[in-house]
Amino acid sequence: xxxxxxxxSWVICKSGTSVKIECRSLDFxxxxxxxxxxxPKQSLMLMATSNEGSKATYEQGVEKDKFLINHASLTxxxxxxxxAHPEDSSFYICSATRLAGVGYEQYFGPGTRxxxx
Amino acid sequence: xxSVTQLGSHVSVSEGALVLLRCNYSSSxxxxxxxxxxxxxxxxxxxLKYTSAATLVKGINGFEAEFKKSETxxxxxxxxxxxxxxxxxxxxxxxxxxxxxxxxxxTVTVRA
Numbered sequence: 001x002x003x004x005x006x007x008x009s010w011v012i013c014k015s016g017t018s019v020k021i022e023c024r025s026l027d028f029x030x031x032x033x034x035x036x037x038x039x040p041k042q043s044l045m046l047m048a049t050s051n052e053g054s055k056a057t058y059e060q061g062v063e064k065d066k067f068l069i070n071h072a073s074l075t076x077x078x079x080x081x082x083x084a085h086p087e088d089s090s091f092y093i094c095s096a097t098r099l100a101g102v103g104y105e106q107y108f109g110p111g112t113r114x115x116x117x
Numbered sequence: 118x119x120s121v122t123q124l125g126s127h128v129s130v131s132e133g134a135l136v137l138l139r140c141n142y143s144s145s146x147x148x149x150x151x152x153x154x155x156x157x158x159x160x161x162x163x164x165l166k167y168t169s170a171a172t173l174v175k176g177i178n179g180f181e182a183e184f185k186k187s188e189t190x191x192x193x194x195x196x197x198x199x200x201x202x203x204x205x206x207x208x209x210x211x212x213x214x215x216x217x218x219x220x221x222x223x224t225v226t227v228r229a
Contacts, residue, residue, distance in 0.1 A: 004160070006160075034215075034216070041222075042221070042222070043207060043219045043220060043221045044207070046216070049216065093160055093161070095160075095161075097215045103149075103168060106163075106215055106217070108153075108160035108162070109160050110158075110160045111158065111159065
């Protein structure tokens with residue numbers, strides 16, 4: 001089956017530093033990758049849509065200079081939280097899509113828990 | 118714009134009892150509808166997906182959902198709950214089959 005991995009699974013960083021989160025589709029090439037943010041006991045909020053070789057499309061209210069997304073290949077997208085602050089602490093989840101028949105299949109990574117101290 | 122509303126943030130059922138999770142959607146065009154399950158500190162796993170082929174959709178782990186256009190609903194059911202069904206469940210809607218909008222989620226607890 002299709003597997004999406006994220007690294008790291010858990011990271012603690014100090015306020016003001018930057019953190020990079022990787023999202024990889026291990027056994028398929030992803031047409032599009034998505035980044036979500038999830039606060040405790042809440043739903044997933046779409047942050048941005050990422051396509052290989054092009055700039056990410058950010059959802060309204062998401063700071064593109066703070067959440068840098070790079071999609072270097074069809075199997076790798078990275079999210080960098082720049083100058084992190086405690087309010088950036090959250091669970092970040094990526095997903096990767098591939099064509100399946102006439103539609104798409106979307107596979108989610110296991111998530112990365114970011115804690116900013 | 119499309120959206121989903123999940124009725125009930127928390128559902129508690131006895132093992133072996135019916136599980137019913139409610140989801141209503143709002144969409145200007147025929148939507149794609151999904152149910153996902155999330156276990157603690159994990160990503161999401163697709164339970165089932167509606168793509169207008171059949172109104173009754175069967176998914177994994179014994180779950181199924183019925184699309185009712187007249188009620189704009191896509192409720193998730195499982196006839197007999199198992200302890201392993203305890204998790205967070207999300208209903209989601211999409212216009213184009215991949216950009217998803219999620220509901221607030223419903224936490225399911227299963228009593229022995």
